[in-house]
Amino acid sequence: MNATAKAMSEPVAEYAIRTSKLNLWYGTFQALFDVDLNICNGMITSLIGPSGCGKSTLLRSVNRINERLGYVRIEGNIDVMDKNIYDPDVELVQVRKQIGMVFQRPNPLPISIRDNILFGHRIHNKDNKSSKSDQNEIVESALKQVLLWDKVKDRLNQRGTELSLEEQQKLCIARLLPVKPSVLLMDEPCSALDPKGTAAVEELIWELRGEYTILIVTHNMAQARRASEECIFMLMGKVVEHQATEDLFVTPEQKETADYIEGRYG
Amino acid sequence: MSVINPLNRSMTTDFDSRNMDWYIDKFVQFIVFVAGISAIIFIIGIFIFITMEGFGFLLEDFSFREFFFSPFWEPSDEDAPEYGILALVAGTASVTGLAMIVAIPFSLGAAIFIGEFASGKMREYLKVLVELLAAIPSVVWGFIGLSIMNPLIIDLFDVPVGLNVLNAGIILGLMAAPIMTSIAEDALKAVPDRYREAAEALGATRWQVIFKTVLPAAKNGLLGAVLLGVGRGFGETMAVLMATGHAVNIPGSLFDPVRALTATIAAELGETAVGSPHYQALFTIGIFLFIITFIINLTADLIVRGIRKG
Numbered sequence: 407m408n409a410t411a412k413a414m415s416e417p418v419a420e421y422a423i424r425t426s427k428l429n430l431w432y433g434t435f436q437a438l439f440d441v442d443l444n445i446c447n448g449m450i451t452s453l454i455g456p457s458g459c460g461k462s463t464l465l466r467s468v469n470r471i472n473e474r475l476g477y478v479r480i481e482g483n484i485d486v487m488d489k490n491i492y493d494p495d496v497e498l499v500q501v502r503k504q505i506g507m508v509f510q511r512p513n514p515l516p517i518s519i520r521d522n523i524l525f526g527h528r529i530h531n532k533d534n535k536s537s538k539s540d541q542n543e544i545v546e547s548a549l550k551q552v553l554l555w556d557k558v559k560d561r562l563n564q565r566g567t568e569l570s571l572e573e574q575q576k577l578c579i580a581r582l583l584p585v586k587p588s589v590l591l592m593d594e595p596c597s598a599l600d601p602k603g604t605a606a607v608e609e610l611i612w613e614l615r616g617e618y619t620i621l622i623v624t625h626n627m628a629q630a631r632r633a634s635e636e637c638i639f640m641l642m643g644k645v646v647e648h649q650a651t652e653d654l655f656v657t658p659e660q661k662e663t664a665d666y667i668e669g670r671y672g
Numbered sequence: 673m674s675v676i677n678p679l680n681r682s683m684t685t686d687f688d689s690r691n692m693d694w695y696i697d698k699f700v701q702f703i704v705f706v707a708g709i710s711a712i713i714f715i716i717g718i719f720i721f722i723t724m725e726g727f728g729f730l731l732e733d734f735s736f737r738e739f740f741f742s743p744f745w746e747p748s749d750e751d752a753p754e755y756g757i758l759a760l761v762a763g764t765a766s767v768t769g770l771a772m773i774v775a776i777p778f779s780l781g782a783a784i785f786i787g788e789f790a791s792g793k794m795r796e797y798l799k800v801l802v803e804l805l806a807a808i809p810s811v812v813w814g815f816i817g818l819s820i821m822n823p824l825i826i827d828l829f830d831v832p833v834g835l836n837v838l839n840a841g842i843i844l845g846l847m848a849a850p851i852m853t854s855i856a857e858d859a860l861k862a863v864p865d866r867y868r869e870a871a872e873a874l875g876a877t878r879w880q881v882i883f884k885t886v887l888p889a890a891k892n893g894l895l896g897a898v899l900l901g902v903g904r905g906f907g908e909t910m911a912v913l914m915a916t917g918h919a920v921n922i923p924g925s926l927f928d929p930v931r932a933l934t935a936t937i938a939a940e941l942g943e944t945a946v947g948s949p950h951y952q953a954l955f956t957i958g959i960f961l962f963i964i965t966f967i968i969n970l971t972a973d974l975i976v977r978g979i980r981k982g
Binding site: 469471474476498499500501502503506507509511513514515516517525526529530578581582585 | 869888
């Protein structure tokens with residue numbers, strides 16, 4: 407833990423996600439060690455590090471999707487908007503409403519584009535059913551926000567799975583928006599895309615900053631540099647360095663960070 | 673270690689020498705080929721056989737109208753035998769229909785539990801048990817219908833006979849459920865896990881994940897499972913023979929005894945003179961059953977295959 411990050415951990419309100427003494431085990435294997443992080447509200451923070459360093463694990467524990475595996479044990483806290491999401495009284499559905507997730511491989515559901523967008527909305531608004539025109543508006547604004555509207559407006563009843571990978575990934579981002587999350591987690595969102603798709607999705611992510619707190623895991627250091635404001639370097643389940651992206655890449659404080667970004671390992 | 677130098681051997685090679693291995697290889701290839709296409713040979717052979725046996729009837733005494741639309745199956749009437757299978761079709765259809773009403777919730781529930789909830793050992797045990805259940809001989813099911821369900825139905829519903837549509841439907845439903853469970857579970861397993869993950873990450877509860885995501889994605893496979901169950905119901909003989917009451921009758925209620933197409937063949941074929949119109953009429957029923965089950969199974973198979981391909 408470096409001095410900058412320590413200094414930043416004092417104030418409270420401007421952080422969307424704060425972890426303290428977070429340890430995580432898969433069975434008997436410990437994947438995260440005492441992770442203390444403060445992720446700034448409304449910013450894009452990228453998580454970098456070599457394979458197996460725990461960056462995806464950390465990301466996936468922020469909306470508790472890790473728990474699907476069944477053999478995961480966690481100690482410590484993750485506060486999202488000043489509420490520990492591992493408190494026993496926390497409702498998992500509300501956690502996932504608040505914290506959307508985009509996966510490495512685009513995973514639209516095998517239903518129409520329109521239903522994909524409305525899937526989360528319908529789940530979280532069971533009591534007050536919205537009218538057809540409201541739904542149309544939701545679909546339109548979500549698709550417009552991800553710059554997909556013009557491409558698909560005439561074929562909203564087509565299956566989401568029939569789109570190109572880039573469009574699928576945009577659809578996956580779009581379907582989070584009607585749920586109105588405050589945090590978006592992205593697990594290597596561009597790794598299945600070609601360079602053109604990557605550029606398009608990166609641009610989209612950049613557009614969304616400010617409105618959402620975005621935490622993005624990436625293998626691609628150039629991407630972290632281009633598309634994030636803060637950057638966290640992890641190694642062997644520990645946070646090595648957390649700085650403004652620019653500083654981390656230009657003047658890394660830790661030797662491991664410097665070695666990694668210069669490509670000596672990873 | 674000695675080094676073998678092939679160049680020390682004779683340089684002349686006899687390229688067309690055929691040793692014993694060559695003949696064994698060809699022979700095994702032939703045997704495997706015959707075994708491989710035997711299913712086709714048998715199915716064509718059986719079809720030709722039953723068609724030939726029933727052909728005389730089709731040519732002479734067969735009347736399309738009488739055969740399919742007369743509810744009277746009176747082949748042993750000396751003066752004017754009637755060969756109407758309407759009542760038999762109604763019997764088979766009613767029993768199969770009820771069986772599906774029983775089997776679909778059972779098998780779907782079991783498949784969802786095994787595929788989506790049970791884990792580890794529990795799941796393995798359940799799968800083995802379901803397969804064991806599918807292997808119970810149908811005469812045992814018929815016996816249960818006869819000796820357990822029969823008095824139970826008489827007691828519970830205060831009816832004179834317990835061998836009826838209700839009895840046979842429940843028995844057949846329980847018989848068909850294991851195989852349907854097995855196929856339905858395969859269909860659920862074929863749904864990629866990333867769909868479940870996506871739905872869960874959007875905040876769907878377990879039930880919503882299953883109901884809104886997994887089941888729609890697996891619907892073809894589930895339909896195939898149901899169709900296979902229907903095929904099983906149409907073709908089942910022994911259990912329905914024992915549990916239906918075996919009376920030619922278009923059922924008006926669940927408590928009416930009926931007779932199934934298959935049971936008619938099983939019960940009467942041994943008592944007819946080979947080559948008589950009655951004998952041939954039974955084979956015509958066989959052709960009819962053959963075609964129906966073939967179509968049902970083929971459709972089910974195509975649907976299930978379709979989902980596998982994605």
